[in-house]
Amino acid sequence: xxxxxxxxxxxxxxxxxxxxxxxxxxxxxxxxxxxxxxxxxxxxxxxxxxxxxxxxxxxxxxxxxxxxxxxxxxxxxxxxxxxxxxxxxxxxxxxxxxxxxxxxxxxxxxxxxxxxxxxxxxxxxxxxxxxxxxxxxxxxxxxxxxxxxxxxxxxxxxxxxxxxxxxxxxxxxxxxxxxxxxxxxxxxxxxxxxxxxxxxxxxxxxxxxxxxxxxxxxxxxxxxxxxxxxxxxxxxxxxxxxxxxxxxxxxxxxx
Amino acid sequence: xxxxxxxxxxxxxxxxxxxxxxxxxxxxxxxxxxxxxxxxxxxxxxxxxxxxxxxxxxxxxxxxxxxxxxxxxxxxxxxxxxxxxxxxxxxxxxxxxxxxxxxxxxxxxxxxxxxxxxxxxxxxxxxxxxxxxxxxxxxxxxxxxxxxxxxxxxxxxxxxxxxxxxxxxxxxxxxxxxxxxxxxxxxxxxxxxxxxxxxxxxxxxxxxxxxxxxxxxxxxxxxxxxxxxxxxxxxxxxxxxxxxxxxxxxxxxxxxxxxxxxxxxxxxxxxxxxxxxxxxxxxxxxxxxxxxxxxxxxxxxxxxxxx
Ligand SMILES: Cc1cc2nc3c(=O)[nH]c(=O)nc-3n(C[C@H](O)[C@H](O)[C@H](O)COP(=O)(O)OP(=O)(O)OC[C@H]3O[C@@H](n4cnc5c(N)ncnc54)[C@H](O)[C@@H]3O)c2cc1C
Ligand SMILES: Cc1cc2nc3c(=O)[nH]c(=O)nc-3n(C[C@H](O)[C@H](O)[C@H](O)COP(=O)(O)O)c2cc1C
Numbered sequence: 001x002x003x004x005x006x007x008x009x010x011x012x013x014x015x016x017x018x019x020x021x022x023x024x025x026x027x028x029x030x031x032x033x034x035x036x037x038x039x040x041x042x043x044x045x046x047x048x049x050x051x052x053x054x055x056x057x058x059x060x061x062x063x064x065x066x067x068x069x070x071x072x073x074x075x076x077x078x079x080x081x082x083x084x085x086x087x088x089x090x091x092x093x094x095x096x097x098x099x100x101x102x103x104x105x106x107x108x109x110x111x112x113x114x115x116x117x118x119x120x121x122x123x124x125x126x127x128x129x130x131x132x133x134x135x136x137x138x139x140x141x142x143x144x145x146x147x148x149x150x151x152x153x154x155x156x157x158x159x160x161x162x163x164x165x166x167x168x169x170x171x172x173x174x175x176x177x178x179x180x181x182x183x184x185x186x187x188x189x190x191x192x193x194x195x196x197x198x199x200x201x202x203x204x205x206x207x208x209x210x211x212x213x214x215x216x217x218x219x220x221x222x223x224x225x226x227x228x229x230x231x232x233x234x235x236x237x238x239x240x241x242x243x244x245x246x247x248x249x250x251x252x253x254x255x
Numbered sequence: 256x257x258x259x260x261x262x263x264x265x266x267x268x269x270x271x272x273x274x275x276x277x278x279x280x281x282x283x284x285x286x287x288x289x290x291x292x293x294x295x296x297x298x299x300x301x302x303x304x305x306x307x308x309x310x311x312x313x314x315x316x317x318x319x320x321x322x323x324x325x326x327x328x329x330x331x332x333x334x335x336x337x338x339x340x341x342x343x344x345x346x347x348x349x350x351x352x353x354x355x356x357x358x359x360x361x362x363x364x365x366x367x368x369x370x371x372x373x374x375x376x377x378x379x380x381x382x383x384x385x386x387x388x389x390x391x392x393x394x395x396x397x398x399x400x401x402x403x404x405x406x407x408x409x410x411x412x413x414x415x416x417x418x419x420x421x422x423x424x425x426x427x428x429x430x431x432x433x434x435x436x437x438x439x440x441x442x443x444x445x446x447x448x449x450x451x452x453x454x455x456x457x458x459x460x461x462x463x464x465x466x467x468x469x470x471x472x473x474x475x476x477x478x479x480x481x482x483x484x485x486x487x488x489x490x491x492x493x494x495x496x497x498x499x500x501x502x503x504x505x506x507x508x509x510x511x512x513x514x515x516x517x518x519x520x521x522x523x524x525x526x527x528x529x530x531x532x533x534x535x536x537x538x539x540x541x542x543x544x545x546x547x548x549x550x551x552x553x554x555x556x557x558x559x560x561x562x
Contacts, residue, residue, distance in 0.1 A: 019288065020526050056523075062469050062499075063315075063322050063523050086317070101524075217315040219322070220522040222288070224280030226300070226329045227315040227522070236308050236329060241284075 019043070020056075020103040025096055026076070032154030034127065035081045035092045036070070041102045047072050049135035050110030050213065050245055054221045055079075056101040060090050064103060066218040066240070068131035068191075077102070080130040080158065106221045106240055110135050110189060110213075111142070113245045118187045118209050119144035123178045123200060125192025126150070131213060132191055133162060145181040149174025149196065175199045187211065189245070194254075201254040210248040214239050257539035258546040259532060261295060263491045263513045264378055264414035264438050268295035268350055270532040271508065271547060275441070275495050275518035276301055276354035276382065276418065277326065281340050282347060285521070289529045295514060296350035298441075299340075301382045303356055304366050306332035316450050316459045321469025321497070321519060323448050325460045328356060328385060333369055345375030352416065356382040360406035371411030381407050383432070384420035384444035386466040394420050397431035408436030416493060420444050421472075421479040429483050429490075439491025441516055442483055443476045469519035473497025477510050484511025484552050500527060501534040508550040509559070 023041030039055075047053060047069045054064035065087045071078040081088045091100075110131070114120070121144050122132040129148045136143045149167060150156075156164045167173060174196055182188060187209025190200045197212050204210045216239045219227030223241030230239060232250045237243065248254065259270035269292065276298040279285055291297060309329025316323040330336070344351050353376050357363030363381065370376050383394035383403055394400050404417050417432035419425060421443025429440050445466025450459040458464075476496020483492055494512025498504055499520040507515045520528050539547060544559070553559045 020524065061317060062320050062471075062519070063317065216312050217317070219315050219324075220278060220284075220525070222284045222525075224282075224284045225278045225522050226280065226309065226326050227324065229309065229314070229329060230312060231308065 020101050023077075023100045023102045025091070025094055025098045025100055027096065028092070029158055030083070030092055031157045032152040033083050034155050034158055035083055035088070036158040037079050037081065037091060039077050039079070039100050039102060040075060041077060041100075042075055044077075044102055045105060046074055047077070047105035048109035048111065049138050050113070050131050051105040051107045052131075052218075052244065053077065053102050053104030053106065054218065055087065055091075056103075057087065057090055057094065058099060058101070060087050063219070064101070064221070066106075066221065068127075069105070069134055070130040071134055071137065080127050082127040103221060107244050108242070110211075110245050111139060114142075114187065114189070114211055115209060116142065118185065120187040120189045120209070121145050121147055121178055121181045123147045123174050123188055123190040123192070123196075124149070125174045125196040128192035128196075128213065132189060133159070135189065144186050147174050147177035147181050149177070149192065188248075189213070190248075198254055201248050201251075205248040205255055211245050212248050212251065212254065213244045214246060214251070215244070257536050257544060258548075259536060261513055261547065264416070266350055266377055266414060268514060270295045270535065271512070271514045272504070272528070272531045272535075273352070273493055273514045273516050274298055274521055274528070275516035276380065277324075278518045278521040281344060283340070283343060285525065286347060289525065290348075292348040293529045293532050294349055296352050296377070297344070297347060298352040298380055298516070299344065299354050300330055301328050301354040301356045301385065302330050302333055302336045302366070302370075303328060304333050304362050306330065306335065311461050313460060316465060318448065318450065318467055318469070318471060321467055321471035322522075323450060323460065323465035323467050324445060325462055325465040327462075333366055337369065337373060341373060341375050350377045351375055352378045352380050354380045354382050354418065355407070356385060357403070357406075360402045363403050364406035364410040367407040368410040371413045376413055378414040378416060379407060379411055380416040380418050380441055381437070382418045382444075383428075384418055386420070386445055386447045386464060394428055395423060397424075397427045400428050400431040401435040404432045404435035404437050414438045416441050416491070418444055421446060421475055421496065425479055426482060426486050429487060433487065433490055439493065439513070440483065441493035441495055443472070443479050443496045446472050446475065468497070469523065470497045470499050473499075473503055477506055480507060480512050481510040481554060485555060488552075499524065501531060501538060504531055504535060505538065505550065508547065509553040511552040511555060513551060
């Protein structure tokens with residue numbers, strides 16, 4: 001095993017602003033088991049695609065939860081939540097204006113983890129499409145195509161700015177779409193449920209430029225507690241700080 | 256301004272707030288964003304003789320008002336700790352308590368000898384209560400507690416704390432640790448608990464049980480500290496378990512803690528932890544109390560102000 005604090009951690013974003021800020025739930029739309037929410041928050045550096053923040057409600061779970069950012073501008077963050085779990089369901093019920101404590105941004109931006117020498121197909125499933133939409137908007141020069149697997153038509157109503165193809169209509173999963181759009185020379189950025197990532201790893205892990213965005217329960221968020229650490233070829237690495245994006249070949253257990 | 260300094264273990268702590276072992280890691284990440292001079296001490300993640308990669312995922316499972324952790328003592332091992340981490344920790348503007356654990360008294364003795372006397376190691380804390388490593392929850396009987404503490408004591412010259420569980424006959428364990436030469440105790444470690452996956456009917460944690468920490472365990476920890484103080488009026492107690500705010504810190508002091516260990520809150524709300532000393536100062540001043548010492552064990556002697 002290599003040491004816990006791996007060199008991978010010294011990549012791009014050292015010294016983030018940790019302090020929690022008090023934000024407010026500004027707007028929300030709910031459809032098809034998902035919610036899109038906007039939180040207004042000052043005093044927070046604007047997250048880059050792939051970074052996440054920790055959210056907490058005063059009356060919610062004691063441990064804050066990690067959420068990728070769907071879109072960000074100064075003072076305003078958007079998220080796509082799958083409505084399955086304590087905090088997400090609470091956020092779906094909370095009155096507009098409710099205080100939300102925001103901490104972050106954490107994690108290494110996708111862009112500083114990947115090679116800029118190729119273009120990528122963005123493969124996403126469920127709420128995993130959120131960071132990929134953020135990435136696609138910020139980096140059209142690196143985005144070849146998207147391959148999103150979203151089941152229900154209703155979810156499209158949450159993302160009117162995207163021409164989201166849904167499984168319910170054409171029967172295609174993220175992996176099906178990826179298979180059509182990927183060709184040798186392109187990279188892959190994948191974020192979604194573990195079975196989807198496993199499927200992608202099985203087929204594309206050997207291809208250069210294949211990356212997976214991983215999810216484990218996040219503890220501190222800033223790399224100290226080792227709660228989110230996973231086994232990799234370079235030893236134990238922290239999803240919250242060394243990741244969440246990892247080269248697919250770094251995580252052999254995914255296959 | 257009230258006096259917050261605590262003299263204990265032959266050391267001077269700037270204030271009674273101690274970062275408990277684990278959630279703060281080795282303090283390096285916290286130091287990027289927070290002023291470590293605002294806490295009395297940092298306790299490092301537990302260091303073992305050899306590197307350990309810890310337990311598989313999931314390592315954290317949600318629980319009402321807290322979390323179950325099953326990290327499994329992931330750490331880089333004594334040599335890497337000494338060579339790479341300690342030189343950086345040494346520079347922190349706070350006291351450094353280095354947490355250690357061993358598979359046997361001999362191994363613990365070796366570890367203690369290698370670390371004792373290193374500059375930057377202000378005290379050692381023997382972790383005798385990790386709920387997350389197989390066969391190493393040694394603190395279940397007083398005899399083994401005595402053997403481990405004795406080994407660490409004989410091998411080191413720095414002040415020694417024993418980190419004990421809050422389960423079972425914990426007062427016997429405190430007695431055993433003190434009689435074997437510990438200068439004080441950290442009470443309590445996380446309490447064993449579990450969750451079951453409702454779709455599979457199987458335990459959510461690979462090792463079934465994990466260590467419950469956070470506000471969920473506060474009243475339990477408080478009562479254990481209270482009992483330990485009653486039984487051992489003079490010993491140093493680092494009251495640990497579920498403290499997340501000023502009120503919890505005040506209660507811990509009144510129960511008899513000299514120092515207050517804070518673990519889960521470092522993960523959940525680090526800002527609150529680094530605000531504690533300021534809030535404590537304000538509260539004491541507002542209550543006309545000039546020295547934090549006056550709160551220590553107040554619950555045992557008729558309450559605050561009654562001396
Ligand atoms: C970097 C990162 C980015 C993320 N981004 C997003 C995002 O953009 N959108 C999003 O929706 N999520 C995202 N997540 C996931 C999210 O952080 C977690 O799912 C988090 O736990 C949600 O909190 P919750 O309180 O809503 O759910 P929790 O209450 O924590 O529950 C989490 C899941 O566990 C299940 N569960 C809980 N208890 C049990 C039990 N006893 N038995 C069986 N199942 C159980 C719940 O049904 C749920 O599916 C991200 C995670 C990471 C690490
Ligand atoms: C993520 C995590 C890791 C921990 N690691 C250690 C450890 O390495 N050694 C140790 O003695 N205690 C460890 N603990 C226990 C804490 O130091 C503390 O005793 C316990 O969590 C109760 O306090 P709290 O409720 O403030 O967290 C850990 C706790 C957590 C949450």
